[in-house]
Amino acid sequence: MTGNQLMFAIFGMLIIIFSILTVTSRRILRSAVFLLFVLVSTAGLYFMLNYQFLAAVQLTVYAGGIVVLIIFSILLTSHISEKFEVVGMKKQIFSGLAAIAGIILTISTILQTEFKATEVAAKEVDMEAIGLSLLNYGENGFVLPFEVISILLLAAMIAAIVIAKKGKTQKP
């Protein structure tokens, strides 16, 4: 077993164990912290695939931003010591069956498919190449998605402010 495979096994185990704990833990704050572990292990996988920039974005935006936002809203809306009631047996069984059937179907499809590995040499993905193609409209240019995503982020920011703003009519 090479070092690469060992690292992949560790990250894979961490991701699977902590994602199961995320959806089954009965304390909401713990569940958020387990989600953080999943996201950090995913960043580790991106580092293994040699996508340093995306791994950094994952760590800062996902693990740094979204999880902190979720934890803030947990603190605003729930009691920390409160435990969820146990999910009903029937619901648990049917949801588990649906999930397991989906996993089996997907994995059998994946194992039957022949993926053609390419002979093309990997392109070096450094910051300069990413920045140039984000603002390039020719070959390998992604300026349209970049602009669309910037407008989406602006709209989401305004929407979040407008929705969460306290209305004048609703006094407690």
Next chain:
Amino acid sequence: MNTGIPLEYFLILASVMFFVGIYGFLTRRNLITILMSVELVLNSVNINFLAFNKYLFPDQFQGQFFGLIIIAVAAAEAAVAIAIIINIYRHFTTINVEDVDQMKF
């Protein structure tokens, strides 16, 4: 290049994570935990995009930019969802999906 790890391993890992997210989406009652399940699903799709880009089309950028855009969409979605959740909490003083039923009839 990743010696010794086939592409299938990444895909299997991502699909297990995806369906764990689906399970959480179906069983959870609290709005914030449902949001966390959706984040799991988005994250697993992201792993798929990057693995395909690395193994099958290493000379192109598409998968990577899809990954970036998915992360941005997830951030926007989380911000709007949390604004809505806080507003719901203000109205109903609960975020349990079964108690929020004012628009049902």
